Amino acid sequence: ATENKALITLFGATGDLAKRKLYTSLFKLYQRGYLADHFALLGTSRHEMSDEEFQEMVLNSIKDIPAKDGEAEAFSKHFFYCAHDVTKPEHYVKLKDRLTELDKQFGTEGNRLFYMSMAPQFFGTIAINIKKQGLLTDNGYNRLVIEKPFGRDFDSAKKLNDELSQTFEENQIFRIDHYLGKEMVQNIQALRFGNPIIEALWNNRYIDNIQVTLSEKLGVEERAGYYDHSGALRDMVQNHIMQVVAQLAMEEPVAFTDDDVRVEKIKALRSLHVYTPSEAAANFVRGQYGAVNDQPDYRHEDGVDPESGTETFVAAKLMFDNYRWSGVPFYVRTGKKLADKFTRIDVVFKKPLIDIFANPDTADKQALKSNVLTIYVEPNSGFGLRLNAKHVGQGFTTEPVDLNFVQSDTAKKESPEPYERLFHDALEGNHTNFASWAEIAYAWKFVDVIRNLWDIEKPQFPNYTPGSMGPAAANELLARDGRKWVYDL
Ligand code: NAD
Known part of the structure; x- marks a missing residue:
């Protein structure tokens, strides 16, 4: 390394x-050697704390990671602390001095990475002060890593981006979407662009529909206060789902570089059909979970408005206006308190135009099932391919068989976590797995239509039972097109 x-x-x-x-x-x-002698971290927050106390806190956070003797302590000696109120310009002067010192002490050659991991209303202020108070360097790089959420609609996202842009250029900004750090989300590109047998069929001639499910088993838990002002549409659809869909829908990049990938993802999101309000009403379903046994419904969770109209579930049908995907629905869904915790993508291929195996004498006139390619993102990582094969034995009937590849436990253990991967990418200056402003802007414009509609119309909540896969309307969304969710209870 x-x-x-x-x-x-x-x-x-x-x-x-x-x-x-x-x-x-x-x-x-x-531990892997990507960081060694020449790195340091200056932590800030409002609390007063000494460097030693901060180092203790860091040691405590990493205590469960197996390590060599003394390794954790040596690592913690790279951490320093400065109490800081991000709204007070004079505090940045203190930061500046410490950064200058640390830069010298650790030989970091002017490379500065600013990581914003706090309430989003401060993002703009911090960025502006970083420049105004002279925290940027001339000799190394200056980069900004920024957590979600990136705005709550197009206008607020634009305002935030304009503020960040006063200090950082687009190629210095790394917007975290941790779904892009997941092994199998990154694998979409390998699968598509590394396999002619897949990419050759990856279009509206052969694909009937694509389904993306991000399912959570838990309710809102301790994030209720934040979540109730956000909802599933903002919290999951605008960012994670749109990013996954963009990777599935994009054209092949000229080369596998961050710039080339970015261009194609932007093009994909640009060709997403933006709904009119009436189309949005027909193609989006929202839900909120009800009570079960001794567990309260969403409206009775701590920190939630008892009359909350916030959705904890979204299902939708997305369409692209381009040559590759015209006529192919992308069905997406996400929600809390669903049957299980998992993320998967099901690519459903078209059936043969003629089924020569159909038996006119039996009820089973459509013996052949659709081929389905499943990408298992989590908790298991792998692929599944459903094919039709002959049923073993006398006579001739067909049955679906599954080819499955599951990543081994060893591979899984060695695979870096999303944050480790993304941190490393940011240190390397690689943007492939970060969302660009243009992608975020298109995603918000698409989502805003639905949000505006939902903010006006009062929902009939609660409308789904915990442990189910959401409201009945999520199934009707596909049933009316003569389709079904591949993952169904
Ligand atoms: P948190 O509330 O636990 O921590 C916020 C930090 O900001 C604290 O260190 C606090 O002291 C500091 N702070 C608050 N006001 C300040 C001020 N005026 N001046 C200086 N420091 C101040 O938040 P978190 O859960 O760690 O989330 C951080 C960011 O990461 C948020 O943008 C959040 O949306 C995002 N995020 C969090 C999670 C998660 O699992 N916690 C997941 C995804 C994204």
């Missing part, structure tokens, strides 16, 4: 995300 020389400034260093994901990811990069 090549060492990345970098000085990281982390805004929100005492936060939940930092403690659960960021320090552990950095430690793994350190």
